[in-house]
Amino acid sequence: MNFAFTAxxxxxxxxxxxxxxxxxxxxAVRAASASETGFDAGVWQRIGSELxxxxxxxxxxxxxxxxxxxxxxxxxxQMGRQLLCAPYFSTVCLAANLLTQVGNEQAxxxxxxxxxxxxxxxxxxxxxxxxxxLDAAAQIQARRKGEVWTLSGHCPxxxxxxxxxxxxxFAQVEGERKAALxxxxxxxxxxxxxxxxxxxxxxxxxxxxLDGVTLPAEDRIDDASRIEDGLSRAAALARLAIAAExxxxxxxxxxxxxxxxxxxxxFGRAIASFQAVKHRCAEMMVRIEAxxxxxxxxxxxxxxxxxxDALALxxxxxxxxASDTYFYCAQEAIQLHGGVGFTWEYDPQLxxxxxxxxxxxxxxxxxxxxxxxxxxxA
Amino acid sequence: xxxxxxxxxxxxxAEVADWMRRHLKGRFxxxxxxxGPGDEEADPALRKEWERELAAGRWTCVGWPAEAGxxxxxxxxxxxxxxxxxxxxxxxxxxxxxxxxxxxxxxxxGSEMQKRRFLPGxxxxxxxxxxxxxxxxxxxxxxxxxxxxxxxxxxxWRVQGQKVWxxxxxxxxxxxxxxxxxxxxxxxxGLSFLLLPLSQSNVRIQPIRQxxxxxxxxxxxxxxxxxxxxxxxGKPGEGWKVAMGLLEFERGVSTLGQQMHFxxxxxxxxxxxxxxxxxxxxxxxxxxxxxxxxxRVMRYNALxxxxxxxxxxxxxxxLIYKYxxxxxxxxxxxxxxxxxxxxxxxxxxxxxxRPLQQLFFFSRAxxxxxxxxxxxxxxxxxxxxxxxxxxxxxx
Numbered sequence: 001m002n003f004a005f006t007a008x009x010x011x012x013x014x015x016x017x018x019x020x021x022x023x024x025x026x027x028a029v030r031a032a033s034a035s036e037t038g039f040d041a042g043v044w045q046r047i048g049s050e051l052x053x054x055x056x057x058x059x060x061x062x063x064x065x066x067x068x069x070x071x072x073x074x075x076x077x078q079m080g081r082q083l084l085c086a087p088y089f090s091t092v093c094l095a096a097n098l099l100t101q102v103g104n105e106q107a108x109x110x111x112x113x114x115x116x117x118x119x120x121x122x123x124x125x126x127x128x129x130x131x132x133x134l135d136a137a138a139q140i141q142a143r144r145k146g147e148v149w150t151l152s153g154h155c156p157x158x159x160x161x162x163x164x165x166x167x168x169x170f171a172q173v174e175g176e177r178k179a180a181l182x183x184x185x186x187x188x189x190x191x192x193x194x195x196x197x198x199x200x201x202x203x204x205x206x207x208x209x210l211d212g213v214t215l216p217a218e219d220r221i222d223d224a225s226r227i228e229d230g231l232s233r234a235a236a237l238a239r240l241a242i243a244a245e246x247x248x249x250x251x252x253x254x255x256x257x258x259x260x261x262x263x264x265x266x267f268g269r270a271i272a273s274f275q276a277v278k279h280r281c282a283e284m285m286v287r288i289e290a291x292x293x294x295x296x297x298x299x300x301x302x303x304x305x306x307x308x309d310a311l312a313l314x315x316x317x318x319x320x321x322a323s324d325t326y327f328y329c330a331q332e333a334i335q336l337h338g339g340v341g342f343t344w345e346y347d348p349q350l351x352x353x354x355x356x357x358x359x360x361x362x363x364x365x366x367x368x369x370x371x372x373x374x375x376x377x378a
Numbered sequence: 379x380x381x382x383x384x385x386x387x388x389x390x391x392a393e394v395a396d397w398m399r400r401h402l403k404g405r406f407x408x409x410x411x412x413x414g415p416g417d418e419e420a421d422p423a424l425r426k427e428w429e430r431e432l433a434a435g436r437w438t439c440v441g442w443p444a445e446a447g448x449x450x451x452x453x454x455x456x457x458x459x460x461x462x463x464x465x466x467x468x469x470x471x472x473x474x475x476x477x478x479x480x481x482x483x484x485x486x487x488g489s490e491m492q493k494r495r496f497l498p499g500x501x502x503x504x505x506x507x508x509x510x511x512x513x514x515x516x517x518x519x520x521x522x523x524x525x526x527x528x529x530x531x532x533x534x535w536r537v538q539g540q541k542v543w544x545x546x547x548x549x550x551x552x553x554x555x556x557x558x559x560x561x562x563x564x565x566x567x568g569l570s571f572l573l574l575p576l577s578q579s580n581v582r583i584q585p586i587r588q589x590x591x592x593x594x595x596x597x598x599x600x601x602x603x604x605x606x607x608x609x610x611x612g613k614p615g616e617g618w619k620v621a622m623g624l625l626e627f628e629r630g631v632s633t634l635g636q637q638m639h640f641x642x643x644x645x646x647x648x649x650x651x652x653x654x655x656x657x658x659x660x661x662x663x664x665x666x667x668x669x670x671x672x673x674r675v676m677r678y679n680a681l682x683x684x685x686x687x688x689x690x691x692x693x694x695x696x697l698i699y700k701y702x703x704x705x706x707x708x709x710x711x712x713x714x715x716x717x718x719x720x721x722x723x724x725x726x727x728x729x730x731x732r733p734l735q736q737l738f739f740f741s742r743a744x745x746x747x748x749x750x751x752x753x754x755x756x757x758x759x760x761x762x763x764x765x766x767x768x769x770x771x772x773x
Contacts, residue, residue, distance in 0.1 A: 002380050003678070003685035009379070070379050258763050273766035278759035279752070285762050286698045290675045293695060297678030300379045317671045369667035370660070376670055377648060377657045 003300065005070070012056075012067075013074040017081075019051065024082040026347050032085035033201035037163060039085040047086060048118015054092055055116035057100070063113035069237065069302035073244040073295060080245030081252045083202045083350055087121050087160035093241035094159070095122035095168050099221070101237070102181055102230035107221035111166065111183070122183075123160050124168040126205075130316075130363030130371050132235035137170035137179035140210060142220075144173070149215045151182060154208065161186075161193050161206035168221070169208070179231065181222040188213055200357035202350065232308040235362055236315035240302060242361050243295050243315070243322035249358075250291065250322070253329035253351050254284045257336045264338070277336060284332055287325040294318040313375050316368040323359045330355040391458045397435055398466035406431065406469075413470030414639055416740025417733075418594040422549045425472045429503030437463075439477050439501050441631060446485050446493065447501035453631060453684055460635030467642070472549070476500035476507040478632070480554050480573075483624045487571075487612045496552075496573070508576065510541040510555035510598060511621065518753045521565045521618065525600065527557035527572060529614075533607030535572055537600040543747065547583045547596040550576055555600070556621050559614050565770075569617035573609040580604070590739035633680045633699070640707065641673055643737055647714045650730060656717045665713050672706040697762045701754040704744035711738035 005013070023043050024032075032040045048054045057072050058064020072092075079088065096115045099107055114120035129135035140153030151171055161167060167184045184191060190213040196205045223230070258281055261272035271277050298318040302311055333348040334341035341348050359365065383391070402410065406428055412420040432438050441456045442448025451459065471477070481500045484492050499505030516522040525539025537557050547553060553574050560568030576583070580601045585593035612620040648666060651657035657666070679702065682695040714734035715722040726732055745751045759765040 003681035005379055254763075258765065262765070270766060275756070275768070278763075278765050279755040281763055281765060282755040282758035285694070285758055286701055289694050289698045290672075290679065290702055293679035293682055294671070294675050296379070296682065297674065300381050300678075303379065304381050314674065317674045320667075321671055321675065366664065369664045369671075372667035372670055373663035376666060377652065377663065 003296075005074075009071055009074060012071050013078065015051070016053075016075045016078040020078050020082040020084055024079075024084045026350075029083045029085060029202060029350065038160075038201070038204040039087065039163070043084075044086045044088070045118065047088060052118075053088065054096075054118045057092065058096055058112050058116040059100070062108055062116065064116040069240060069299040070296075073240065073299040076241050076244035077248035077251075077295075080248030083249070083252075083354060085202050087123065087163045089203070089241065089245070090123035090160040090164065091115060091121050093238055094124040094126070095164075095166070097237050097241075098124055098168055098181065098234045101234035102222050102227050104221055104223040106218065107183065111221075120166070121160070121164045122166040122168060123158055123164040125155050125170065126157055126159050126361045127155075128157070128360040128362075128364065130367035132231045132362075133170050134179060137172050140169060140171040142171035142173050142180055142182065144217075147217045149182065149217065149220060151184070151210045151213045151215065153210055155210075156207050157196075157205050158193075158208050159203055159205050161208060162195055162204065167191075167208065169210075178224070178227045179222075180220055181227075182215060183219045183221050184210070184213060184215065188215075190214070198357060200353040202354055203357070229308040232312050236308070236312045237302060239319040239362050239368075240295070240298050240315040242358055243291075243298070243318040246319075246322035246326040246355070246358055247288070247291050247295050249351050249354055250284070250288050250326045250329040253326075253333040253348065254281065254288060256347060257281060257284070257333045260337050260340075280332055280336060284329045287321075287328060291318070291321045291325040294321050309375070313372060316363075316372050319363070320365045320368045320372070323355075323365045326351075326355040327359060387454055387458060390455050391462055394437075394459050394462035395466065397437065398462060398468060401431055401435065402466055402468060409469035410467040411469070411639075411642060411733075413472075415470070415744075416590065416592075416594075416736045418470060418546060419592050420469070422472060422546070425469055426503065426506070426549075428469060429471070429473045433501060433503040438473060438503055439481060442477075442481065442485065442497075442501075446481070446497050456631040457634050457684060460632045461638055464635040464638030464642075472506055472546070473500060473503055475509055475545075475550075476505065479509060479624055480507050480552075483554075483571075483611065483620060486623055487620050489608065489611075491608055492573070492611065499551075505552060506546070506550040508544045508547040508550040508553040508596075508598070510544055510553045512543045513540060514542055518750055521569075523556050523558055523569060525555065525557040526561070527555075527559050527570055527605075529559075529607075535570075535605040535607070535610060537572060537574060537603045537605065539600055541598045541600070542586075543595050544583075544598050545594050545596075547576060547598050548585065552576060553581075553598065554611075555605075556617050559617070563615075566618040568615050569621070570614050571611040571617035571620040572605045573611065574600075574603055574605045578603060588739075589742065590736060631684070633683070633703075634677070636703070637673065637676050637680065640676070640703075640710070643710060643714075643733070644669055644673060646730070646733060647710065647717055650714065650734060651717045653730070654717070654719070654721070656719070662713075662717060665709075665716075669706070669710055669713060672702075672709075676703055676706065694762055697758050700749060701745075701751060701758065704741075705751070707737075707744050708741040711741035714738055 053075055055064040056067045060066040099111055125136040127136040142149050142151045169182050169184050170179045173180045190211045192209040193206045198205055261277050262270055264271050295318045298314040301314050330352040337348055340346045413425050439448040440451045440459050444450045515524055527535050527537045529535055553576050555572050556569055558568055559570035580603045582599040584597045586595045587593050656662045679695050715738045760767050
């Protein structure tokens, strides 16, 4: 047993840190999030084809690097820290993740190589239930007639849908107990994508309506034999990814606050020298390091052989802590910045909005705690 | 990062578990899960016999080097030993101050004579130690020690003053003391580190009754108490260095064992909630889940602390650890009592209730001893975040 990162893992983390500090600073984030698409296409292209980050979790047989959750978490932590605006999370942590866990052989070969190369943008719902997308599946009905599927329904929150080439959507099929997964091309008759204007502009959401969208049989992409365990695993890994981003965001809130309080003088001294301020920063660090331990621990578990239930429990723990820690640190950052913390100009507000928005993704902390309680108490 | 244990470690784990199974039974069965913090008064005589049982199996001082009488185990194997010891319900160690604090101090700073005289008794479980650091005026401000010591013409040392919060002094043979050897010196300067026998007429031990009713701690009064000339550790005036060096020996190897005990307590709380129906209450369910999250954090945090080559005292995860576990434990105590409801208010010997009450009361001390919450937050801010240091008195 060894809990230290390998040299390769440290290298990946450091490269991510330095690239994102250069390309996703405050000004870049503000520019990207105010742009029409919501991200800088040049940066996204470099991430895909130059840095190879889209290939990290994709198996080598499908053109990926075949690395594990640990490497992915280290990169995501830096993305969250710098509020990277790019369809990375939706493409890699939702779409590629779902394909890997529940996709049929044909779908894996069809989509994963293009995702790994950074040529394909895809997404899936980020619903708010803690029930592994069952809430999303309940809102779309799929019917089969001969070789053609017809889908109708609604999906209220899909990230980066406007940028995606393919949308992976869950649906209910009459007579089937489990959710089904479909790949829906963006340009298809009957599909309406409506952009939502969110307070958190660093990740764009759209609401999706399907009105009799027809798809060929091959666009149903789930492998029925893997769907039950697979959905649990995919949701757990997506929660872990969110937790990693939240961890990075919380860390940045602390770093911004420590820097600001060191520079800001009142009563003739840096406000960082007041115990009332020091203790609040220390409390942020306690919660961040606790969250870091949970996130790295869940990543190490995800990278080893484990059951779907154990993985679900550990990732729910990490995500619960990360959500609470992120919001706590964002609110403390605003308070400890004083008046400027309330302005548009200073960055704490960006993290505050992201902390609140991300707190719902795939279950809020209360919902996940109830899931943990079910596993422990029954 | 790899969570898979090696075959050697697995075999060692099985060996410890097997030994515990074969020995922690019969006349020792009443010690199962007993004698931890808050329960240190549980049958000290039998627990001393248990120390000798451990010693016979060579399970005391497992992390000490072989030449000092230990097993020289690797960090990983020490962790495994402590985990399996706690998992088996091994009782709180009467010898932990000797094994964990003064022994390593003597190995690092003691003279050959001191090592020969004192280490074998610690390894054999025949001599027990108390710690004389805190004083009424030297708690968080430990360097404000007022107890004095001076050397007599025959070379022996005399100690005058008062120590407080010395756990199990009444069950121990020896005490190590930090005392001021240079009159008029202040703060960390001019202190010396002495070893004294407790059974002498000019040492008086007075128990402190705790809010939980018991008396694990004592006040110890020294009225010209004698230490032999060869029983000063390090050099006169360098006692602070020795005392702080001692803290460096805390490598966190026992933290995973401590966590096994926490997990045991957590299970007691869950069982109590299932038994009285509190487990159906949504708020209680939230808090149980929250407590579980803390257990997972502590496990991975300890694995982070123990991995890699950095000095553990300087790592961020090590800086937060004491604050984290003590506050977690205090919350668990409150949760336990809220689960019990009014049944928790009655003084009880019911084994399903009493340990939870002990947890509730004693965990109030967790956030006070070994660095209060407030001192911990100062340390975290100053060492972890490089924030300005608190002003210190001029020396």
